[in-house]
Amino acid sequence: MGRMPAFNGDARSIKEGKKTMLKKPSAVLFAVLAVACIATAGCTVRLVSDYDPVTDSQLSDVYHATDALLTRMELLASEPTTARTACSPDQFAGDYQQIVSRLRLLGVRNAARDHNSITNEQLALLTNNIETLRKLQRVRYNQTQADTAGAANNGCLLTDELVPVRRTLDQTVTAMMKLELAKRDFRKGE
């Protein structure tokens, strides 16, 4: 089992002794378990859910809908003659409904899959981001005064403001797609 360090009664040597005792037996134990595993079921360990092409495709749909929403906001922000009513949050209710309903569908599907807690957490974060964007739009619209830089406020999200919005949404969706594709690519050859 390996030579134990000399015991002289102090806590450190007890700790060293324990470490030495544990090294070889845990490796042997793991090897025995591995043999038993292979012999009985030819098992493959799974720590993360399998790649799901439907989730992959539905994420793309969510991205398309989000991209369309942001593009619309960006066009309104870039037009100096945009009427205030064009940026009313009510004008975007349909867009948000579409995105949220796609997210719900994704949520239901992924909640049913094993070892899928990470994707489920990410879906919650993405959903929260869409809701926060909606709040942001309302906050901007309800601000009637000019901003301190002196620019008139027509109620639309600013072009500058939409840059970090797009970056964060892109980053969130990309993170989810990256993981989903990793589930496929890391396991190639299985």
Added chain:
Amino acid sequence: MSLDAGQLATAMIAAAKGQLKKKWPSVREYAESEARKTAETLVMIERLSALGKISKEEADLLLQMQRNSANAVLLTVKGMGLLAAEEAINAAVGAVKTVVNKAVGFALI
């Protein structure tokens, strides 16, 4: 049949290490590039707020979105790490099969 636990453990560790070496660079690369993007976005938000172009409430909402997206990235890094670990474990288990069959001289497993 002579199966050496030490030899078996060595084969398993080598197989696991090989998998981790292959997969870990892509995980690290992703984590680093996303960290840079997060930092850039935070600077943007801070600048908009400092210039008075957005209110405090708007800045807070943008920061919340950024926090969510940073968490989503960290979850992906975690997931990719788990996938790499999974491949390492399965490679180690596969190495057991090879060593055992070689020791007994036929395909026992």
